[in-house]
Amino acid sequence: MNESFKALADPTRRQIIRLLRDKDRTAGEIAEFFNMSKPSISHHLNALKTAGLVQDERQGQFIRYTLNTTVLDEVLSWLLELTDGNRDKKGK
Amino acid sequence: MNESFKALADPTRRQIIRLLRDKDRTAGEIAEFFNMSKPSISHHLNALKTAGLVQDERQGQFIRYTLNTTVLDEVLSWLLELTDGNRDKKGK
DNA sequence: TATACATTTAAACAATTATCTAAATATCGA
DNA sequence: TCGATATTTAGATAATTGTTTAAATGTATA
Structure with a gap:
């Protein structure tokens, strides 16, 4: 959970997530959207x-990335637990 | 928006948010929950x-913190834009 | 099998962040 | 106004993070 929030804290990573929402893409395709080195x-x-x-899943030469909405x-x-009215505050 | 995600990226800050979900609290009350200096x-x-x-709002000697759910x-x-089915990808 | 392409890993470095102690500011109450 | 309490600000430092270039890995194809 902490890793997820930390991952979402970076604008480049959030943009990558948006790109993957539209469709799966290879690492190279993703990199093309950014002004930043491939590494x-x-x-x-x-x-x-x-x-x-x-x-990620290797497909031949390429590695294809997929969004995991789970x-x-x-x-x-x-x-939602925070904004909802229910107050059972289960500490996840 | 970036600031919000960055703020949420820290576990201490997320815990503070949870504490404030239950009720408003002063800085000192909040600090008591943590093993960390007041500064x-x-x-x-x-x-x-x-x-x-x-x-935050000063109340005499104390400063009371309130959650802003907006x-x-x-x-x-x-x-939600990511997980929802609608694909109008407005770039906020 | 040699070469090119796609991608990651390694190593280095700069920038940012989290933390602390000490000092400053603000308010209250005697 | 003085002393105690609540909180923040300043300054220092250690840890983490984002970035780069160079090298390594894996795959395809001529």
Whole structure:
């Protein structure tokens, strides 16, 4: 959970998530959207992967990244617990 | 928006938010929950305030902190845009 | 199998962040 | 106004993070 929030704290990583919302993309395709070296993007992708926010799968020469909405849902739940009226404050 | 995500990236700050969800509290009351110096807590409170996640109001000797759910709602919206089916990808 | 392409890993470095102690500011009550 | 209490601000430092270039790994193809 902490990893997820930390992963979301960076604007580049949030943008990557948006890109993957539209469709799966390879690391190179993702990198093209940014003014940043490929190793940097790779690093950000790894942060997202560690957090469980994306998954990767090698397809031949390429590595294809996919959004994992499950973890996003968990973050959503955490936030919803705060704004919702129910006060059972379960400490997740 | 970036400030909000960065503020949420720290576990101490998330815990502070949870504490404020239950009720408003003074800086000192908040600090009692943590194994950390008061200046550190003050620093975290300031980060939350800068992000707009909390508001503060002096009450005599004390400073009382309040949760501002409006900004939390904005973060929620950002996340909901990702998980929802609608694909109008407005770049907020 | 040699070369090119896609991507990651390694190593270094700068910038940011979290933390502490000490000092400053603000308010209250005697 | 003085002393106690509540909190923040300042200054220092250690840890973490984001970035780069160079090298390594894995795959495809001629």
